[in-house]
Amino acid sequence: MAEEVEVKARADPERIRRKLAELGAELVSVEEQEDVYFAHPCKDLFASDEALRLRAVGGKAELTYKGPRKPGSAKSRLEVTVLVSDAAAAEALLELLGFKEAVRVRKRRELYKLGDVEVALDTVEGLGAFVELESKGAPEERLAELLKLLGAGELVRETYAELVAKAASLPAGSGSA
């Protein structure tokens, strides 16, 4: 169990990469991630601001419970994660218990390390590019300053799952010319 502090913003990937290089950030990994968020069999996790996520990365998988976000522009919430041996079997097991797939988020994540801060540059299918900063120690203000320094765009409070769900519920043809 861990308390994570996260801030996220829209980003221009080329600009962020250039800034990260200037600041001496170290590229840790590049991963294709597929996240499935589940609806609970008898509780509205959306209403209680909780989430159950199964993440598949390459052959590995992890199951994460996320507790309600605490107030503030940064995202601080309880997270409990276990690695699981097999994403498909874990999905089958959850469905047999009555959990149902609610949202699926696919993204390419470039992960950088900048001191004690993890910087994720994400390209999310259907949503575009974002930069997310996460730290166990740093205060929210420092993360917000670092976002500005990186030249990121507007702050985003919603999770990717919420943004994908919102995009999917737009009326057909809305916004198209």
Next chain:
Amino acid sequence: MAEEVEVKARADPERIRRKLAELGAELVSVEEQEDVYFAHPCKDLFASDEALRLRAVGGKAELTYKGPRKPGSAKSRLEVTVLVSDAAAAEALLELLGFKEAVRVRKRRELYKLGDVEVALDTVEGLGAFVELESKGAPEERLAELLKLLGAGELVRETYAELVAKAASLPAGSGSA
């Protein structure tokens, strides 16, 4: 996912070990297992003859869903298992989702291999000794014959979880001299 066929009977451990040696069975492992069975947050798994079990063995842990048993003296049911990295974190995650510990079963399991049959000689805390035969291929009749050949006692249809729950709900002092 796999269909398992199992038969189980009360046993005299010394007698079973002697018979297994005569038949040329091979000792595979000796493990201390701790199983936690969970109550579902909104469904009576006991009534639907399903089960969710978290098994801790040494440092390893696995989470298993068991479907309803099919008719017959052998136990044939759907099982879906995933290995998890951390039993304590998995238990915390399940409890955050509303699952509650219902029964805890501790046992010492000696596992033998006899051809294509797995023979488990179990000493279960509070219940005594049992022998359990499991096979993916062998028909139920052959397993029942093998039980007889091993000199096992009466067949037991209930799971250990059911037997432990039953023992726990006996009125205080019942059966004591």
